[in-house]
Amino acid sequence: MKKTKFAVLFTALIATCGLSSCLGDPDPYTTRTEIMRIDGFPGYYSFESAGNYVVSPTNSDALTGTFNDGGFAYVTYKFDTRTITQNTSKIEAEIQGLLPIGEIYRNYGEMESNAPMNTVSSSVQFYDKTNMFINLTYYYEKTADSDDQSAELDKHRFYLIQDVAEEGEEVDNNTLTLNFVHVVDDADNNVNRKSTGTETRHFDLSSFIGIDGYVPEKIIIKFKRSSNSSIDGADDSQIEIPYKSIMNQYFKNGSSI
Structure with a gap:
């Protein structure tokens, strides 16, 4: 997987994801982008938020690159807000964008x-x-x-x-x-x-x-x-x-x- 280096390109990606979410996603789905810590290895990645919850990909097969375990990335993910409670510590989500941070x-x-x-x-x-x-x-x-x-x-x-x-x-x-x-x-x-x-x-x-x-x-x-x-x-x-x-x-x- 080639790394897209510059934020200007990533901003376009986020804008595209956001537009898609607004036009096509029925409530109660939402899309979020944040800096997250990478955990695991190909086929078994998860992403830890600074907010003390973990995003578990529902589309792990789509994450074909090799990413640095313990490193950081901008992660764009879509999830069903109906699955979230005050005590949620794990979110099942579709990963829509992943940009490793150097x-x-x-x-x-x-x-x-x-x-x-x-x-x-x-x-x-x-x-x-x-x-x-x-x-x-x-x-x-x-x-x-x-x-x-x-x-x-x-x-x-x-x-x-x-x-x-x-x-x-x-x-x-x-x-x-x-x-x-x-x-x-x-x-x-x-x-x-x-x-x-x-x-x-x-x-x-x-x-x-x-x-x-x-x-x-x-x-x-x-x-x-x-x-x-x-x-x-x-x-x-x-x-x-x-x-x-x-x-x-x-x-x-x-x-x-």
Whole structure:
């Protein structure tokens, strides 16, 4: 199963599913899309919601791809609301769309971007206190051949590295600062990367948050931003995430986003 990378394509998929639901589904069926954790293996997949319920596919045979057990995906599913009660923990549903979410990797030591970002969205999502999802918009070379396009997109890798204070620099323990790094295999081809695409990526914060009870007030992510695909002249930019207030609002009482 080929992965559709960019959110613009997935948005079209959701719109199509939603339109189909409005026009063709009799009540009481409804269609929902959310970020879910993948569990299982081919033929036996299930999907766990941040809301502490599990979606069990009624059309497992249609899920022909191999997906990362424990990974995350946007899942679009249709279900009968008559089967739902206040205590429901498992939903039998038809899976109508499945888009695996790629990773932002953690790295250590010094590392620099050799390709800029168009933007890193500050409108992040959380599955729980440590699983964070960020929308990334970057430059890529558009090609007509699908295999060549996949090869081009696979050349892009993303990392987050903890910012280390310089000697003598005051440390703000209320702020977790991360440096975002965008690396491509062939930076000399950046001149041909004239198209932009947006995709959602996952990052695991468990190596930073919760250790010895540490919970930052905010997270700052620094990155190189440019209006074109050249890293030369790219500006220093950053986003700020009010982490603690988000946690207090959505997770303090065991609730979820």
